[in-house]
Structures are given as structure tokens and as C-alpha cells.
Amino acid sequence: MSNPIIQVSALTKRFGAVTALDGVSFSIEKGEVFTLLGPSGCGKSTTLRIIAGLEDASGGEVKLNSRVIFSAEKRVNLPPEKRNMGMVFQSYAIWPHMTVAENVAYPLKLRRLPRAEIRARVAEALRQVGLEAQADRDAPKLSGGQQQRVALARALVYEPDILLLDEPLSNLDVKLREQMRLEIKMLQERLGLTIIYVTHDQAEALSLSDRIAVMSQGRIEQDGSPDELYNQPRTEFVRDFLGKTVTLPGRIGAVNGSRASVVLDNGAGQLAFTPVAGAPPLSSGSEVKIAIRPERITLSQVAEGGENRLSGRIETVLYQGDRTECTVRVGDDIITIYGPPEARAMKNQDVELFLAPEALTIWPS
Ligand SMILES: Nc1ncnc2c1ncn2[C@@H]1O[C@H](COP(=O)(O)OP(=O)(O)OP(=O)(O)O)[C@@H](O)[C@H]1O
Ligand SMILES: [Mg+2]
Missing domain, CATH: 3.40.50.300 (P-loop containing nucleotide triphosphate hydrolases)
Structure with a gap:
């Protein structure tokens, strides 16, 4: 200043x-x-x-x-x-x-x-x-x-x-x-x-x-x-x-310098993320919550597989004109994300979610 x-x-x-x-x-x-x-x-x-x-x-x-x-x-x-x-x-x-x-x-x-x-x-x-x-x-x-x-x-x-x-x-x-x-x-x-x-x-x-x-x-x-x-x-x-957040409980898996992973408790797989520089070191096996803003999750109808892609099923859809708000079952969890307006017609469909690694943050459980 x-x-x-x-x-x-x-x-x-x-x-x-x-x-x-x-x-x-x-x-x-x-x-x-x-x-x-x-x-x-x-x-x-x-x-x-x-x-x-x-x-x-x-x-x-x-x-x-x-x-x-x-x-x-x-x-x-x-x-x-x-x-x-x-x-x-x-x-x-x-x-x-x-x-x-x-x-x-x-x-x-x-x-x-x-x-x-x-x-x-x-x-x-x-x-x-x-x-x-x-x-x-x-x-x-x-x-x-x-x-x-x-x-x-x-x-x-x-x-x-x-x-x-x-x-x-x-x-x-x-x-x-x-x-x-x-x-x-x-x-x-x-x-x-x-x-x-x-x-x-x-x-x-x-x-x-x-x-x-x-x-x-x-x-x-x-x-x-x-x-x-x-x-x-x-x-x-x-x-x-400041806004909405999707949180998923899990355990720290591999930690490898600038890259780490969380194995989700819901059985849907694991997510890679970039640990924050200067944050306390993460220990493998510790219980955490992984968090992401809903707009950083992308929804697709085609399953491509690969890193940070989870399969889910759309349970409810709220149409809001410029977008939709969808609840998606991912393993045993239900999360709320934003979808395109076309997702209005995707109730009960299987979808794939991509959670951008750089948008994921780790919180104590
Ligand atoms: N004149 C007063 N006498 C007693 N308590 C007061 C007085 N003014 C404020 N307080 C108390 O001080 C605290 C902070 O009040 P303040 O009015 O600063 O809150 P605020 O963040 O502006 O809330 P709001 O969003 O509701 O306006 C509250 O617990 C309030 O009850
Ligand atoms: Mg006030």
C-alpha cells in the first residue's frame, strides 16, 4: 500500500x-x-x-x-x-x-x-x-x-x-x-x-x-x-x-510433488489436482474433502474416459433459460452442477463429468 x-x-x-x-x-x-x-x-x-x-x-x-x-x-x-x-x-x-x-x-x-x-x-x-x-x-x-x-x-x-x-x-x-x-x-x-x-x-x-x-x-x-x-x-x-461449491469426501492417494490425487469415498474413481504451493504437505491416506465451483465442471454425453472424468447420471434438471441446474448422481454422492440449456432433455441420462484439475481445492474433512 x-x-x-x-x-x-x-x-x-x-x-x-x-x-x-x-x-x-x-x-x-x-x-x-x-x-x-x-x-x-x-x-x-x-x-x-x-x-x-x-x-x-x-x-x-x-x-x-x-x-x-x-x-x-x-x-x-x-x-x-x-x-x-x-x-x-x-x-x-x-x-x-x-x-x-x-x-x-x-x-x-x-x-x-x-x-x-x-x-x-x-x-x-x-x-x-x-x-x-x-x-x-x-x-x-x-x-x-x-x-x-x-x-x-x-x-x-x-x-x-x-x-x-x-x-x-x-x-x-x-x-x-x-x-x-x-x-x-x-x-x-x-x-x-x-x-x-x-x-x-x-x-x-x-x-x-x-x-x-x-x-x-x-x-x-x-x-x-x-x-x-x-x-x-x-x-x-x-x-x-462467495458462491456455490461442490464438495466430495475422499482420501489422499498418490502425492508426487506438483501433482496429487484424491480417491473418492463414493466409489466413482479418483481426481488429480495441483497442491497449493506453500500449503502444509499432504499425507497419503488422510481424509479430506475435495472442492470445486460448479461452473468448473463440464458435462458431456459422450464417455471419453481419462483423467478427472467421472461417470454420473442426471437425476433432476431445473431449466433456467440460459443454462440448467442439474443434480447428478456420482457413485453414492449427489452433486449440483450447471449444464447447457440442452441438458433440459437429459433427465435420467448417463453423462460424463470433467473436473478441471487446476480448479480443485483440498479441505480438511
Ligand atoms: N446500538 C447497538 N446496541 C447494541 N448492540 C448493537 C448496536 N448496534 C449493533 N449492535 C450489535 O453489534 C453486532 C454488529 O452489528 P452491525 O449492525 O454492525 O451488523 P451488520 O453486519 O451491519 O449486520 P446487517 O447485515 O444485519 O446490517 C450485532 O450483533 C448487533 O446486534
Ligand atoms: Mg448493517
């Missing part, structure tokens, strides 16, 4: 007997989208609120551009309005009885900016989110997506150094959520915004973020690029939170 805009070190937070944060540290570069991802109650909002200055931490430190803005030990706590951060909450909290423009102008009025400047800045913020035409409408009468854009404009209007977004899309329906996701990404790239994004939606995190920190019970389990977390998860929690 060269010159982080935000540095969070060893944050802890207790609410009475509840430990909400248990040593959270990360830093964020200017222009990055950094996402806190995790299940309900893991401490995402608490972290964001401490960064915004809306909540005190019990321990730890927050730096903004190398300046300490919060420190439990040094008793430093810069008030929220001096941190120059824009925040959008889950319930986007549009002020009723105000027009769109009045909503967006509100933070500037609080800061007592001259009227002409307020007018210019509001117009600019509304232009950025595509709401110029709605400026004089009553804000509460807009659609959900439009209200969400008002909230974004209101957070952008005073040109914050950092935008803090707490589940900003969770009130919207699926289609609108996907559209707004794209709009936020485009706005972020166009304005070079630094964003801390909070969500429990893994698809949202994977598509929006430069970096993701997966949180569980007040701690960061792993942080890295979306690709790193998806393909090289270090824990089962991270692996399963």
Missing part, C-alpha cells in the same frame, strides 16, 4: 456484553471501491459508522490521509461533519415535504454555503445521477430507484473525499438493483470516487469492488481482489459465502 486514504487499525467495539468488532484492520487507496461483505450481525455497519464518526470504537484507530481522526487510546474523535465523508444508508432517508433539489441542497445549507453556489452544486449533483428533470418534484413521490439516486446526489453534493454506502440497494427490486449497481460503478469510475461499500450480497460485492473484506463475527476472515477471494478462499466460510 503506497498512500492509503483510510487506515483502520485494530478496531474493537463492545455493546455491553456483545463484541461487535474484534480487531478489524484494513487500508484503502484513493479511488478504490472497498467492500465489507458478510452475514447479518458480523459488524459491517458498525465499522462504517465508526469511520463516519457516528459511533465511537472501544479500541483502535482510524486515519484519514495519514491524520488520526479517531483513536480510543489518544482520545481523538473528529466530529462527523469535519471528516468530509458522504454516507448513504440502507433506508435512504429522503426528507419528506421537500423537493428533490431541496433534499440535495440540505447538506450545503447546513454548511452555510452561498445560495448561488448551492444552486450550481445541486444542479451538478443531480446531473451526475441523471435527475435534472426531476429537480422540482416532491422527493417522496419518486420511484425507489429515483429516491436512491437522490440519496446518492445528496451524499455527492459536497464533494466528499470518501463515499460510505451501507447496503444502498437492498430496498430495490432485483432488476433495479442490477441497474443501480452499474450506475454506481460508472459514476465511481467517472468521478474517481473512493467508496467503502457494505453489503451481504456476494454478487454485488464481486461485481462492484476492487477489493473485498469478508467479515464474520466482528473479524475480517480474508481480504483481497474479488478474483482472489472467489478462486483462492482461505477458509470454508469465505468459500461458501
